[in-house]
Amino acid sequence: MTQPTKSNRKLLTMLVLGAVGMFGFGFALVPLYDVLCDALGINGKPQNTASTYQAVVVDKSRTVTIEFVAQVQSDMSWEFKPQVNRITVHPGELTHAKFYAKNLSTKDTVGQAIPSVSPGQGAAYFNKTECFCFNQQPLAASASAELPLVFYVDPDLPESINTLTLSYTLYDITDKVGGGIKQGAAK
Numbered sequence: 001m002t003q004p005t006k007s008n009r010k011l012l013t014m015l016v017l018g019a020v021g022m023f024g025f026g027f028a029l030v031p032l033y034d035v036l037c038d039a040l041g042i043n044g045k046p047q048n049t050a051s052t053y054q055a056v057v058v059d060k061s062r063t064v065t066i067e068f069v070a071q072v073q074s075d076m077s078w079e080f081k082p083q084v085n086r087i088t089v090h091p092g093e094l095t096h097a098k099f100y101a102k103n104l105s106t107k108d109t110v111g112q113a114i115p116s117v118s119p120g121q122g123a124a125y126f127n128k129t130e131c132f133c134f135n136q137q138p139l140a141a142s143a144s145a146e147l148p149l150v151f152y153v154d155p156d157l158p159e160s161i162n163t164l165t166l167s168y169t170l171y172d173i174t175d176k177v178g179g180g181i182k183q184g185a186a187k
Contacts, residue, residue: 056092056152056154056155057092057155058090058091058092058093058155059090059091059092059155060090062090062091062159063088063089063090063162064088064089064090064091064153064157064161064162064163064164065086065087065088065162065163065164066086066087066088066089066095066097066153066163066164066165066166067085067086067163067164067165067166068082068084068085068086068087068097068099068165068166068167068168069082069165069166069167069168070082070099070167070168070170071167071168071169071170072169072170073169073170073171073172075172076109076111076170076171076172077103077104077105077109078101078102078103078104078105078109078111078139078170078172079100079101079102079104080099080100080101080102080111080113080168080170081099081100082097082098082099082100083097083098083099083100083146084097089152089153091152091153091154091155091156091157092152092153092154092155093152094129094150094151094152095150095151095152096148096149096150097148097149097150097151098146098147098148098149099132099146099147099149099168100144100145100146100147101137101139101144101145101147101170102139102142102143102144102145103139103140103141103142103143103144104142105141105142106141106142107141108138108139108140108141108174109138109139109172109174110136110137110138110139110172110173110174110177111136111137111138111139111170111171111172111173112133112136112137112170112171112173113132113133113137113147113168113169113170113171114133114168114169114170114171115131115133115166115167115168116166116167116169117164117165117166117167118164118165118167119161119164121158121161122157122161122164124154125153125154125156125157125158125161125164126151126153126154126164126166127151127152127153127154128149128150128151129150129151129152130148130149130150131148131149131150131151132147132148132149133168136173136177137170
């Protein structure tokens with residue numbers, strides 16, 4: 001058996017270093033994506049915990065349009081939609097909205113809604129005091145539910161932002177939570 005030549009060893013070393021570099025780059029993509037989105041103001045991620053509504057002066061001289069968008073993971077058999085597609089609010093006022101969900105399948109399933117706000121700069125000013133997205137949503141087969149959302153827009157929202165779009169994507173997490181419906185689930 002012949003010894004590897006110097007050029008083969010050099011090639012092997014470069015290939016191994018390239019593979020390690022690509023693996024490291026893969027791990028770095030998520031933080032890089034978050035930094036890029038923050039810098040460009042896209043893919044607004046609202047907070048995932050409830051805000052406390054503090055009585056603020058409602059800015060009656062200004063209105064902001066809130067658009068609601070709902071979509072369901074492609075292989076999930078649920079109907080999911082806002083009860084109204086658009087509302088107009090005054091910054092600082094506490095507002096109630098509802099979404100409708102129905103399990104169209106013949107088995108109990110559990111959903112989880114993931115929100116985003118556009119434009120991304122507006123996400124920091126959109127405060128949810130109550131949201132169905134904070135919890136898993138179990139629905140028995142053929143059951144439906146009204147899902148509450150209570151929010152306010154911070155009066156410090158930049159004047160250049162007149163419309164915020166709140167988008168939810170609903171994912172089937174039944175397999176991740178063991179598939180069971182807890183007592184008290186909608187029927």
